[in-house]
Amino acid sequence: MxxxxxxxxxxxxxxxxxxxxxxxxxxxxxxxxxxxxxxxxxxxxxxxxxxxNGNVEQLLTSIAQSSPKLIEIAQKIINYATDSLNTKLSDALYVSLLDHLKFALEREEHGIVITNKVYWEIKTYYSKEFSVGTYAVKLLNQEMGTKFSDQEASNIAAHIINAENGSDDRRDALKASQIIGRIVNIIKYQFQGGINDSAPNFQRCIVHIKFLIERIIADNMFENDDPAIFAIVKSKDEQAFQIAQKVSDYIKIKFGEPLTDEELMLMTMQIQRIDK
The missing domain is CATH 2.30.24.10 (CAT RNA-binding domain)
Incomplete structure (x- = not known):
């Protein structure tokens, strides 16, 4: 070298x-x-x-302004995330995570606490990423003598979520978490509280919603390939279709366009399974 x-x-x-x-x-x-x-x-x-990666200059600037100890902590967090999630993370994570950790330490030093408004959603719907955040908080508290709570774990988890999706914009993760929570509440309300949150079919539906929101944010919704199948699914369970339609109406409010027929059909099928 x-x-x-x-x-x-x-x-x-x-x-x-x-x-x-x-x-x-x-x-x-x-x-x-x-x-x-x-x-x-x-x-x-x-x-x-x-x-x-294409963020070399940003990364060099961030590293030059950081202590070797903090850089080592950031690297350990990224290594842990890569291993535990078993996925490749965006190179941009090095920049966003290091900058976030520096800011978090400054906030902690001045006693500034920022509440994550989607803490519950991230902890519930992104449990694996939240566990990475928990590891990061434990590591920071041990190595830097800080007293970060699970609130900070959810903030770090947001960066991990974005790195999985190839984005370096933390707002995407927060936006996605809020929308996922709202869609889940829409579905649960229609069942009048008769849903077992831990039931496998309901958990599979949540996973489907997560990927749906990622597709919408990426402007990559599935398109309808077979109108006949859509009609069959719609007629098979009118209640499930109506609930899916309410989800589509909410999506239109948030993103300006409703679900495609293909996405509406898939959502209907997921809701049908919840009741079984």
Missing amino acids: KIKKVLNSSVVLAVNDQNQEFILLGKGIGYGKKAGTTLESNSYNQVFVPVS
Whole structure:
């Protein structure tokens, strides 16, 4: 590895023999060093972050303004999220998470508490991502001496959700959580409280709603391929179809257009299963 740029005394941008860029962290790794200096492998023993995304400049700026300890914590959180969720996360997560952690520490230092308005929704409908947030909070409290609560876990979970969806805009996760909660309440209200929240069919319906909202936000709703099948599903259970229609009406209010016939049919089928 050779240094390409010194970010601070503990962080450098380096390249290998294949001209691939990496961010290397180690105590004193950049102290007194210049571009072109060769680094031994034992000089970057804290964190090793490959750079292969379009947010390199943002990432370099964030890292240069962060302590090596906080960068290491961010890396541990991302590694834990990748392993526990078993999915590839957007490279933009490095920037958004590190910036969020720095801001969270500043808030904590000044005693500023921000309540997450969709805490319950994220905890309930994104339980795996929320568990990553819980891990992150525990790690922060242990390593930084903070006293973050589960509220902060839901904030971090929002970044993980967006990274799964390829977005670096935290508002998407918050918006999705609010809408999912509202749709679930619409369905539960129509059943007049007669739904077992832990029933497998109801849980499958929630998963379907999550993916539906992701498709809507991405402007990628399923299109209707067979009007005949749609008509059969509609006639099979009029009550389920009417509930699905109420969901579609709500979607139109939030996004400006209702569900496509294909999405309406799939929602009807999910609601039909809840009652079984």
